[in-house]
Amino acid sequence: MTTLHKSAPLSSYTQFTRTEWAKLTDTTNEILNASERERLGSIDETISAEEVTDIYLPLSQLLYMNMAHSLSLHQKLNTFLQKETKKAPFIIGIAGSVSVGKSTTARLIKALIEKWPTKPKVELVTTDGFLYPNETLEARGLMKRKGFPESYDIERLIAFLGELKSGQSIVEAPLYSHLSYNILDKIQKIENPDVVIVEGINVLQVNKKNRSTPQLFVSDFFDFSIYVDAEEVNIQSWYIERFKLLRNTAFQHPNSFFHRYRHLSDEEAVTFAKQIWETINAVNLEKNIRPTKHRADLILKKGVGHRVEEICLKKM
Template structure:
C-alpha cells in the first residue's frame, strides 16, 4: 500500500485523531498517577506532564483494557465450548520505535496504568535489549558497529521466549541487558511468573527478516505474530536526532562518569566534542537503522503515537477494526 493511501483517511486502514479528539475519548475523576510517579517513570531528557498522562495515556490504556477484557471473555467462552479448563495466556503488547523516541517511557507509563485495572493486576515489561547478542559474539560476527540492527539480535531466543509465554508456561526467563556496561549481564535473568499482560518494548519488535526464505522453509514466524496489540512511537527524524544528542550530553555528565560505564572514556568530552560524537553515532548507526529497518515497520502497528516538540504526543492513528 502506498504512502499516499496510508495518509488519506478515506483510503487508509487507520483512523486519525488530534490530541484534543483523543483526549476526549475517556477521562477519569481521579488522576491515575501522581506527579512523583510520572517523574520516576519518564526517561532522560523527557518531561511528561500529568496532562499528557490524562490526555494521551489514560484513553490509550482504557482502549487496551477493552481489548484485554474482550480477550479474557473469549477465552472463558472458548473453554466452555471446548469443555477444557485451559489457563489464559498473557495478553502481549509490542511497542516499537526509534532509539531516543521515548519507547521506554511510554512502556513504563502503560505498565503502571494497566496494572491499576482490577482484571490485569500483574503487568510485566520486557525489553528486547536483553536479546542482543553479547558483545563478545557481536565482535566475533563483526557486528559491533551494527548493534541494534536486526542481525545483532538473538531472534531465535526472542521467539522462543514469546512462544513460551503464549504456551502458558508458568515461569519464563529473559536475559538482562545493562546500558551502563553496554552488554548482556551473564548469569542474570528477568523472571516472569504468570502475568496478565506482558509489554515487549524494542526497536525491532515489528521487523520481519529481509532474507528470502529457502524452498525448504514453508513457514516463518515473526516476533509480531505473538502480539495481541502493537504500538509504534513516531516522530520526525530531526526531532529524534536532537533528542538523542541532548540525551548523550546528559549521560556524559551522569552515567558516563561512572568508572564501570562502557562510555566512561567519553565523560570528559566538551559540549562541541559531545555533539560531534553523538551526531556521528546517529548518522552511521541509529539514523541508518531507523530509515532502513525501523520506520518501514510503522504501518504494521495497530496504533501510532505521533510525537511533536518536547516529546509531547500531537496525534494518534488507530487501525480501523
C-alpha cells in the first residue's frame, strides 16, 4: 500500500502554477518596500517584490476572505443562539521542514495581514518555545532527537491553543533562543489578538500515543493551515548554506550553543552540516513532517532560490 505523501494524486486540491496564482490579484502597487522586505527576510533568504506580489498578496487576500467568513458566521451564530459571545482569534498554522523557510513565510504573512483594511492585531508564535528544555532532553536521552515529536511538550502547546480559542484575554507562550539553543526564562504575552500565526515543523502532526483515549491535535485549533514544501535536495542545500553563514555570524558569539564550530573550514562545515541533515533532519522530515503535508489547507511548493513555483489549495 503506497503512502499518501509519496504518490497519491492531489485530487483533493486545486493546483495553480505560479503564473496562474499571480493572476488572482490585479494589484500592482508595492505592498512591502525594500526595507520591510529586508527586515522580514532571513540570513539565507531574501524576499523580492515579485515574490510578494505574485505569491503572498493573493495568499493574504485568500486569508482575508476566510477570516471575514469566520467573523460573519460568528455574528450569525450569536444572533441564532441569542447569545453575545466573544470572537476567538483566527489561527493560522504554518508547517514544513527545517530550513524550508517557514519563519520567513510566517513573518511575511503577518506583515501583510497587518496591512488589511481592518488593521487586525496579529501575533506570531513559534512552537520552538514548546520544546522541552535541554536539561529535560538530556535526561531523557533526546538531545539528538530535538525537533522530533517526543521532544515537544505537546500538552502545553494544546493547552495554550485551547486558552486562545476559549477567548481568554491574556495568554502566555514560552520563548526559545536559537543562540543558546534552549528555552528562555521569558514569556510572550498575547493580549486580545485578532489573528495568531503558529509556526513550527510539528503543527500538523498527530499524537500517536494513547490512541484508545479521545485526543486533541494541534491542528484542531487552526482556521487555516499552510505547508511550505520543497524537494529534499533543495532543503538540504539551504540547510548547509545556512549552517555556513551562521558559522561566520551567530556561532561567533561566545554564548552560542554552536560556538565550538566557529572555526570549521568550508569543507568541514559542509561535511558536518550534511551529517546532521542525514542523521537527524532528513529522518524527521521523512517520518514525521512530510507525511502531514496533505493535512494542510494550502501547500506552497518552492523551487531553487526559495521561489514558489506551485500552489495547491484544498477544495472546499
